[in-house]
Amino acid sequence: MSKFLHLHVGAGYKDIGDPIWQCKQCKAKMWYDERINKDKQTKNPKFSLCCGDGKIQLPILHDAPQPLRQLLFDSRDSQAKKFQQNIRLYNLMFAFTSPGIKVDTSYNTGRGPPTLRIHGQSHHLIGSLLPMPDNSPKFAQLYIYDTENEVNNRLSQYPIKNNVDEDIIIGIKNMLDTHNPYAQKFRMTRDKLDSSAVCDLKLKLISDRQTDGRLYNLPNAFEVAALIVGDEHTSNNRDIIIEKQTGMLQRINELHPAYLPLQYPLLYPHGEDGYRPNILHKHHPHSHATKRNKVTMREYFCYRMQSRDNEAQTILHSRRLFHQWVVDGYCMIESQKLNYRYMEQFYFDGMAICAHVGFPNLFLTLTCNPAWPEIQRQVAKSNLTAHDCPDVVSRVFKMKLNQLMHDLKSGHVFGPILAFVYTIEWQKRGLPHAHILIFLHPSN
Numbered sequence: 001m002s003k004f005l006h007l008h009v010g011a012g013y014k015d016i017g018d019p020i021w022q023c024k025q026c027k028a029k030m031w032y033d034e035r036i037n038k039d040k041q042t043k044n045p046k047f048s049l050c051c052g053d054g055k056i057q058l059p060i061l062h063d064a065p066q067p068l069r070q071l072l073f074d075s076r077d078s079q080a081k082k083f084q085q086n087i088r089l090y091n092l093m094f095a096f097t098s099p100g101i102k103v104d105t106s107y108n109t110g111r112g113p114p115t116l117r118i119h120g121q122s123h124h125l126i127g128s129l130l131p132m133p134d135n136s137p138k139f140a141q142l143y144i145y146d147t148e149n150e151v152n153n154r155l156s157q158y159p160i161k162n163n164v165d166e167d168i169i170i171g172i173k174n175m176l177d178t179h180n181p182y183a184q185k186f187r188m189t190r191d192k193l194d195s196s197a198v199c200d201l202k203l204k205l206i207s208d209r210q211t212d213g214r215l216y217n218l219p220n221a222f223e224v225a226a227l228i229v230g231d232e233h234t235s236n237n238r239d240i241i242i243e244k245q246t247g248m249l250q251r252i253n254e255l256h257p258a259y260l261p262l263q264y265p266l267l268y269p270h271g272e273d274g275y276r277p278n279i280l281h282k283h284h285p286h287s288h289a290t291k292r293n294k295v296t297m298r299e300y301f302c303y304r305m306q307s308r309d310n311e312a313q314t315i316l317h318s319r320r321l322f323h324q325w326v327v328d329g330y331c332m333i334e335s336q337k338l339n340y341r342y343m344e345q346f347y348f349d350g351m352a353i354c355a356h357v358g359f360p361n362l363f364l365t366l367t368c369n370p371a372w373p374e375i376q377r378q379v380a381k382s383n384l385t386a387h388d389c390p391d392v393v394s395r396v397f398k399m400k401l402n403q404l405m406h407d408l409k410s411g412h413v414f415g416p417i418l419a420f421v422y423t424i425e426w427q428k429r430g431l432p433h434a435h436i437l438i439f440l441h442p443s444n
Contacts, residue, residue, distance in 0.1 A: 016374055016399050019307075023047045025054035028306035031374075033399045049395075050306045056299050057282040059217040061312040064269050065179050067171040072317050075383040079165060086163045087266065087321045093154045093164075094172060096140040096182060096262040097124040097252055099324075115430045116323045122331035124263050125249040126240065129189060129203060132247050140242075140262075143186035144193065172266070181221040181271040182262060192227060193244075200244065202228045207238035207256045213279035213295075217272045224258060224271060254297075254332045264325060267315050275300045275332070297336055301329040305391050319388045326390060350421045353439065357418045362438035366404055368397040368431045390430060397432045408438065416441035 019029040028050035035045035036053065046053050063069060072087075074080035083090060092099070100123040130145055131137045137145040142153055151169050158164070176183040189203050204226045209219065228241075238253045252259050260267075260274030268274070279295040305326075307316060315322060354360070370376075370386035374396050379389050386393055401424070407413055408420065422436040 014403065016396070016403070018374065018377055021045060021047075023050050023306075026051035026057070026303070026306070027308045027310060029308065030306075031395065031399060033402065034395070038402070049302060051303055052281075052299065055281050056295055056303050057214040058279070058295075058300070058303050059213075059215060059272075060308075060310060061272060061304075061314065062218075062270060063312045064314045065175050067168075068175055068266060068269055068314075071168065072314065079168065082163070082165060083168055084319055087319055088324060089158060089163060090168065090172065091264060091266045091321050093157065093169065094176060094265045096143070096186070096265065097126045098139055098249075099263060099328075100125045100251075115428065116320070116327055122328055124252040124259060126242060126252060126262070127249050128243045128246040129193070129201070130245040132245065140186060143183060144190040147190060175269065176265055179270055180265060181219055181224050182258065183265070183271075184221040185225040188221065189227060200230055202244065203242040204228055205240035205242065205256070205258055205262075207240075207253070207258075209257060209273065209276060209278075213273070213276045214282060218270055219257075219273060254335060259332075260325075260328075263328070264321070266321065267318055267325060269314070297329070297333045301326075301333065313382070316389075316391070317382060317384070319384070322388070323390060346423075350437075353419050353421060357439045360421075360437035361440040361444075362414065362436075364436040364438065365433060366401055366436065367427075367433040368393060368400075370431065372396060372400075387430070394432055401434050405436075408436075414438065414440060415444040 016031060016033050019031045021030045021032055021035075022028070023030055024044075024046070028047070030045075030047045030050065032045060034047055034049055035042070036048050037046075051057070064072060070077070071080045071083040126140055127138065129141065131141050136156065137153055138157065142150060142157075146153060150173065151166060154169060155164065155166070177187060185203070189201070192201060206223065206225060209223070211219075238256050240250060240252060240256065240258075242250070252262065255275070255277045257273035257276045261271050275295075275297055277294065279300075281293050281295065304315060307313065315325060318325070370393060375386050375389075375392055378392050378396075379386055382389075401422075405420070405422070408417060411417065417438055418441050419439040420436060422434050424432055424434050426432050
């Protein structure tokens with residue numbers, strides 16, 4: 001059987017197969033139904049979901065250092081299992097910035113799968129180098145203040161001590177000190193504060209990068225931050241100047257390359273740059289035809305959410321922390337566009353269709369089933385569950401929805417149709433579903 005033909009599992013079920021196709025441009029694993037031209041059968045499909053058919057190029061992510069790699073991927077070790085269940089807590093312990101979000105915990109009270117739901121706008125905050133008198137250190141301050149008792153200080157921030165392992169904390173601390181340039185720079189700041197009586201020492205988190213963002217994303221400690229004494233006048237308004245000791249919090253700009261690695265040290269253990277606004281598109285034959293020539297936030301996250309054999313799976317394998325990263329990325333993307341006008345335009349488009357062809361005749365709902373064979377086969381390869389992989393669930397659901405709409409538009413189900421409108425929503429438990437309005441032809 002040709003590998004781009006649909007498989008059939010049970011009566012009436014159309015299986016879309018597995019992501020066995022590889023994008024020839026970026027090596028991402030793709031489903032055949034995700035190809036650009038879905039109306040034609042081809043043995044050489046092209047894909048745009050991953051890299052825009054070669055338009056996007058980002059540096060390959062390297063494997064996580066030990067012990068993080070073993071903690072993430074070992075499905076048998078009891079210590080690793082506890083880490084995987086509480087990975088968001090461990091990441092928060094070592095985060096340099098506070099998440100600045102209000103998490104709605106009312107949806108995780110039952111036996112259903114965990115869901116991350118937030119209120120308000122997502123933003124990351126960072127305080128001064130040292131805590132105010134009589135205050136305990138938090139976030140980045142834990143890398144500088146009273147480091148002789150660092151493990152206890154990190155544990156004291158969170159009352160649920162039964163869910164954390166002190167040996168894991170020590171292992172992660174040593175790993176970040178060795179491999180993470182931000183941790184190294186904050187340690188250097190600690191040493192400078194301990195060895196001198198400088199009153200106005202500051203730390204500047206540098207936003208400019210001199211390297212090509214398509215090829216390099218592993219800055220060293222001297223590229224990510226600089227110690228300064230006295231007044232500093234920076235020419236870049238995205239640079240972050242961290243004062244020695246104040247009670248003020250600063251907001252990190254979403255366009256700062258450190259925005260993600262400061263919040264997710266376990267996903268960016270080498271201090272890899274997050275999104276940078278000046279990454280150019282890769283040169284390819286059609287690059288001259290487009291006016292926009294820089295990678296957008298959406299393109300960055302689409303590229304990073306793909307699975308490749310030659311790239312580390314740290315982000316995709318981080319379970320509940322992956323949920324948080326995805327939600328954070330969505331908030332970053334939405335903050336850069338006028339989402340209200342975007343949704344308002346869709347509303348007016350729907351009203352225009354009603355005004356032209358009349359009221360809809362049918363209302364359909366398609367709900368995602370996490371037990372679909374395509375989802376189960378894919379997540380089983382990584383010893384994960386469907387709830388650990390919202391990217392896989394969403395991609396399979398979208399392909400199923402495309403299949404349904406193709407069948408409806410063919411006229412073989414309800415007869416000829418004049419128009420259709422649908423919207424995709426997410427249930428309380430995180431599964432997508434689509435509401436579809438069908439406008440039938442009067443001949444039906």
